[in-house]
Amino acid sequence: MVERSVTVPPGVGLHARPASLLVQAAAGASISVTVARPDGDPVNARSILALLGLDVRGGERVVLRADGPGAEETLDRIARVVTAMPPADG
Amino acid sequence: MADPIGPLRGVGASPGVGVGPVVRLADRLPEPPRDAPTDDPVAAWAQASDALAAVAADLEERGRRAGPEARAVLEAQVLMVRDPDLAAEVARQVRAGSTAARAVYDAFGSYRTSIAAAGHYVAGRVADLDDVCHRTVARLSGTPPPGLPTLTEPAVLVARDLAPADTAVLDRTKVVAFATEEGGPTSHTAILARALGVPAVVACPDVSALPEGVTVMVDGGSGVVRADPTVEELAAVRGNGARSATGVATTGSAAASGLDQGRTADGDPVELLANLGDPADLAGALAHGAEGIGLFRTEFCFLDRSVPPSEQEQAALYRQVLGAFGGRRVVARVLDAGADKPLRFLPPQRREPNPALGLRGVRLLRRYPELLAGQLRALAEAVSGTDADLQVMAPMVADLDDAQWFVTACRDVGLVAPVGVMIEVPAAALRAAELAVEVDFLSVGTNDMAQYAFAADREVGAVARLQDPWQPALLDLVACVAAAAGAAGVPCGVCGEAAADPALAGVLVGLGVTSLSMSAGALPAVRAALATHTGAACRAAAAAARAAKSPAEARATARGALSTR
Numbered sequence: 001m002v003e004r005s006v007t008v009p010p011g012v013g014l015h016a017r018p019a020s021l022l023v024q025a026a027a028g029a030s031i032s033v034t035v036a037r038p039d040g041d042p043v044n045a046r047s048i049l050a051l052l053g054l055d056v057r058g059g060e061r062v063v064l065r066a067d068g069p070g071a072e073e074t075l076d077r078i079a080r081v082v083t084a085m086p087p088a089d090g
Numbered sequence: 091m092a093d094p095i096g097p098l099r100g101v102g103a104s105p106g107v108g109v110g111p112v113v114r115l116a117d118r119l120p121e122p123p124r125d126a127p128t129d130d131p132v133a134a135w136a137q138a139s140d141a142l143a144a145v146a147a148d149l150e151e152r153g154r155r156a157g158p159e160a161r162a163v164l165e166a167q168v169l170m171v172r173d174p175d176l177a178a179e180v181a182r183q184v185r186a187g188s189t190a191a192r193a194v195y196d197a198f199g200s201y202r203t204s205i206a207a208a209g210h211y212v213a214g215r216v217a218d219l220d221d222v223c224h225r226t227v228a229r230l231s232g233t234p235p236p237g238l239p240t241l242t243e244p245a246v247l248v249a250r251d252l253a254p255a256d257t258a259v260l261d262r263t264k265v266v267a268f269a270t271e272e273g274g275p276t277s278h279t280a281i282l283a284r285a286l287g288v289p290a291v292v293a294c295p296d297v298s299a300l301p302e303g304v305t306v307m308v309d310g311g312s313g314v315v316r317a318d319p320t321v322e323e324l325a326a327v328r329g330n331g332a333r334s335a336t337g338v339a340t341t342g343s344a345a346a347s348g349l350d351q352g353r354t355a356d357g358d359p360v361e362l363l364a365n366l367g368d369p370a371d372l373a374g375a376l377a378h379g380a381e382g383i384g385l386f387r388t389e390f391c392f393l394d395r396s397v398p399p400s401e402q403e404q405a406a407l408y409r410q411v412l413g414a415f416g417g418r419r420v421v422a423r424v425l426d427a428g429a430d431k432p433l434r435f436l437p438p439q440r441r442e443p444n445p446a447l448g449l450r451g452v453r454l455l456r457r458y459p460e461l462l463a464g465q466l467r468a469l470a471e472a473v474s475g476t477d478a479d480l481q482v483m484a485p486m487v488a489d490l491d492d493a494q495w496f497v498t499a500c501r502d503v504g505l506v507a508p509v510g511v512m513i514e515v516p517a518a519a520l521r522a523a524e525l526a527v528e529v530d531f532l533s534v535g536t537n538d539m540a541q542y543a544f545a546a547d548r549e550v551g552a553v554a555r556l557q558d559p560w561q562p563a564l565l566d567l568v569a570c571v572a573a574a575a576g577a578a579g580v581p582c583g584v585c586g587e588a589a590a591d592p593a594l595a596g597v598l599v600g601l602g603v604t605s606l607s608m609s610a611g612a613l614p615a616v617r618a619a620l621a622t623h624t625g626a627a628c629r630a631a632a633a634a635a636r637a638a639k640s641p642a643e644a645r646a647t648a649r650g651a652l653s654t655r
Contacts, residue, residue, distance in 0.1 A: 015215060019166070050173075052204075
């Protein structure tokens with residue numbers, strides 16, 4: 001199991017558009033990826049409904065996990081999507 | 091006559107006043123029955139997954155027809171309908187004996203609670219979730235999807251909440267206002283209403299009591315919805331150009347609709363102009379009573395081109411815009427491109443660490459003077475032989491040298507039109523007096539001015555607080571420009587979001603601004619607001635706003651000054 005801990009940029013929050021970007025990135029991966037709050041249960045990164053339910057706000061940390069071939073590269077790519085998220089506009 | 095239903099109070103979410111008969115959005119579908127189990131889970135699963143796929147395809151299609159704000163929301167909704175965890179939950183429910191409709195309803199319901207309990211941004215997505223759930227259930231039950239009735243007459247749309255899927259394909263010529271029971275200032279109803287220029291009141295639970303067909307007046311500024319407004323109240327807003335189902339038309343030409351010219355309550359004229367980015371928006375500008383075009387962004391004919399457009403092609407496009415406005419003022423801003431708006435036909439620019447501060451606006455034109463000369467010749471050709479009042483202005487002028495260079499460039503091609511400069515750089519605002527004597531008019535671009543004055547990138551949401559057009563320092567800069575223009579006897583316009591805020595428009599007039607240019611949808615509300623304020627009230631509001639120590643205080647004290655006089 002490979003892990004990455006990333007901070008969602010301040011002022012973003014995993015709602016609507018940012019969550020869509022994360023889901024699309026995860027859907028493009030060949031292995032499954034989970035997202036969790038640091039001490040919380042992991043949810044499927046391809047599920048926008050589950051991600052919205054996490055209610056992750058800007059400045060908070062999330063833990064990405066994956067297992068299997070290419071897990072390191074996959075998580076690096078998804079982590080970059082999270083850290084480069086555009087700011088919220090409502 | 092006393093109102094049978096007193097004024098209903100909600101939250102103003104999009105400024106302006108709209109009057110018209112209530113059309114109610116169909117209420118939500120009833121919950122699918124729980125006690126109708128299926129004995130064919132395979133068939134139920136096939137029905138459910140077909141319905142989910144069809145709803146996703148429908149939302150994708152709506153997204154293609156929608157504007158950018160709505161498209162982003164619809165894309166998120168498509169992801170909800172295609173959510174793999176949701177599909178797994180639907181499959182689990184049908185295996186346990188649920189019908190397809192009930193399984194879909196319960197599967198969405200299992201996510202609803204956690205999303206509704208989240209912070210307000212996420213909680214706003216509950217309406218999106220409910221919408222996709224109901225669309226899918228409706229498809230499975232063979233009932234029409236929730237959504238807008240087909241509007242045949244202009245109307246005030248009343249709903250519990252509006253789903254982006256509905257508003258994205260709304261016939262904006264038929265809706266004079268929105269009033270919703272739910273939603274907040276950041277809800278989609280609010281955002282879309284502002285994008286469409288339609289007045290809106292949200293979070294007004296009592297609108298559920300309004301019967302279909304009753305005439306209501308929706309004041310998106312104060313957040314009040316009034317049923318059966320009195321003749322006096324109607325006359326007050328109609329005379330001032332509110333959007334109305336029966337008063338000023340929202341279609342047809344401004345000349346035909348007889349819209350009042352912009353003026354204060356004591357009759358001082360304030361030219362109310364539209365910003366135009368594309369000739370396709372001309373109809374909207376005319377329909378909202380624009381007295382001319384205050385900011386004609388000419389970039390549209392240059393972007394996405396591998397070779398520059400010919401002068402003949404440019405002239406034909408410019409003639410289209412000039413023709414639509416007859417003898418009225420059209421201010422063409424010459425090509426405003428740069429690192430963040432690259433032109434494919436120019437050699438690639440060196441990568442700039444900060445595009446907002448780089449080779450853009452008039453600076454780029456000074457590097458490629460023939461590009462500007464060609465555009466100016468095309469503008470001169472477009473105006474020749476017409477009665478159009480063409481004016482030209484340069485973007486992002488920083489100092490006297492930029493201004494003089496541009497004036498010379500215009501004269502060198504024999505263009506006789508008035509020549510102005512945009513004041514967007516604080517240095518140019520501070521030295522506006524020496525620029526004003528060189529040119530025929532000044533036009534303040536408040537969005538970029540805020541960006542440069544506050545060192546706050548317009549594209550960075552984290553510093554959006556500093557982009558507030560009510561920032562007293564920004565108002566100081568506008569005051570400085572307006573005073574310099576006044577002393578030199580040249581007009582001073584404002585284009586940018588600031589001009590579109592009805593209260594701030596009064597403040598700008600009080601600062602000495604002589605014309606306001608905004609997205610066309612904002613014109614009726616600004617026209618109506620200005621007509622209620624005297625010049626003295628505007629000046630008092632301007633002084634109060636500049637004396638304030640924060641944008642919030644400026645807003646409050648200016649509104650106070652405007653409403654007490």
